[in-house]
Amino acid sequence: MSKQSALKLFEDKKVRTIWDDEQEKWYFSIVDVVGVLSESIDPQAYWRKLKQRLKEEGNETVTNCHGLKMIANDGKIRLTDVADTEQLFRLIQSIPSPKAEPFKMWLAEVARERLDEMEDPEQGIDRMLEYYHRKGYSNNWINQRLKSIEVRKELTDEWEQRGVKKGQEYASLTDIITHGWSGLTTKQYKQFKNLKKESLRDNMTNLELALNTLAEATTTEILKKIV
Numbered sequence: 001m002s003k004q005s006a007l008k009l010f011e012d013k014k015v016r017t018i019w020d021d022e023q024e025k026w027y028f029s030i031v032d033v034v035g036v037l038s039e040s041i042d043p044q045a046y047w048r049k050l051k052q053r054l055k056e057e058g059n060e061t062v063t064n065c066h067g068l069k070m071i072a073n074d075g076k077i078r079l080t081d082v083a084d085t086e087q088l089f090r091l092i093q094s095i096p097s098p099k100a101e102p103f104k105m106w107l108a109e110v111a112r113e114r115l116d117e118m119e120d121p122e123q124g125i126d127r128m129l130e131y132y133h134r135k136g137y138s139n140n141w142i143n144q145r146l147k148s149i150e151v152r153k154e155l156t157d158e159w160e161q162r163g164v165k166k167g168q169e170y171a172s173l174t175d176i177i178t179h180g181w182s183g184l185t186t187k188q189y190k191q192f193k194n195l196k197k198e199s200l201r202d203n204m205t206n207l208e209l210a211l212n213t214l215a216e217a218t219t220t221e222i223l224k225k226i227v
Contacts (some may be wrong), residue, residue: 010106011099016070017110018082026111027082029070030091047081050094061090069167073196077167081094085111122130144206148213155216159222180207181215 008015008028013036016029018175034050034051035043054062065087085107092100132142162171175185182189190200196218203211 002171004145008110010103012171016080018068018070022195025084028088029109030065030081030083030088033088033103034081034095036105037092037099039097051081054094059094061087061094079169086205094213141206141209144209144213145201148201148209148216151213151217155220155223162223176218177215179211181211 008017013032017037018027019025020027031043031047034040034047038046040046061083065083067083068082069077070080070082072078072080086138088107089104092104097103119158128146129142132145135137137145159173160166164173171186175187177183178186178189184192188198190196190198193200193203195203200214203210
């Protein structure tokens with residue numbers, strides 16, 4: 001079963017998601033959604049109390065939720081309670097929030113966008129360009145970022161063909177490549193840039209992106225020559 005992790009933004013607040021190709025649906029981190037809606041300083045504690053209350057009420061929304069591995073605030077991959085779009089619509093009813101209705105509309109839009117992108121992949125690229133422009137990135141940076149995505153995809157395709165497992169094995173190999181050109185592991189680089197959940201590549205300079213892209217492209221070419 002193929003899964004793809006992604007970060008989605010709701011009013012500039014990040015929500016961790018995973019797309020399941022087999023089920024053709026999004027799974028959302030419940031604690032992230034709880035944090036957005038409740039605006040609690042401790043979304044984990046809020047979710048634990050809400051989860052317990054819903055279980056006592058016999059709410060099937062909670063009992064049917066399951067866990068998937070996602071990157072936590074500390075950069076480590078941890079098992080996280082997730083819910084699909086339908087489950088979240090039900091769960092939202094249990095959280096008093098003025099953002100409930102806007103969030104429902106956002107959920108529906110996220111689901112629709114993914115289906116549109118499956119029919120026409122160029123729409124995904126267009127949305128990415130719009131996102132980076134909205135964030136104030138220069139055209140030169142955006143072009144370099146798109147190139148880095150293309151090169152990364154070629155590299156991961158090679159890894160997949162050679163039986164490398166997604167997750168920790170991908171992360172370990174990425175660390176080796178990153179350390180090769182920067183002298184730092186991915187985690188160390190994020191610490192150097194004072195990043196937590198933010199994307200490291202989205203916070204690289206043009207030069208850093210170019211060096212990283214060159215390192216990954218070179219690694220891909222080397223792998224292609226190995227039988």
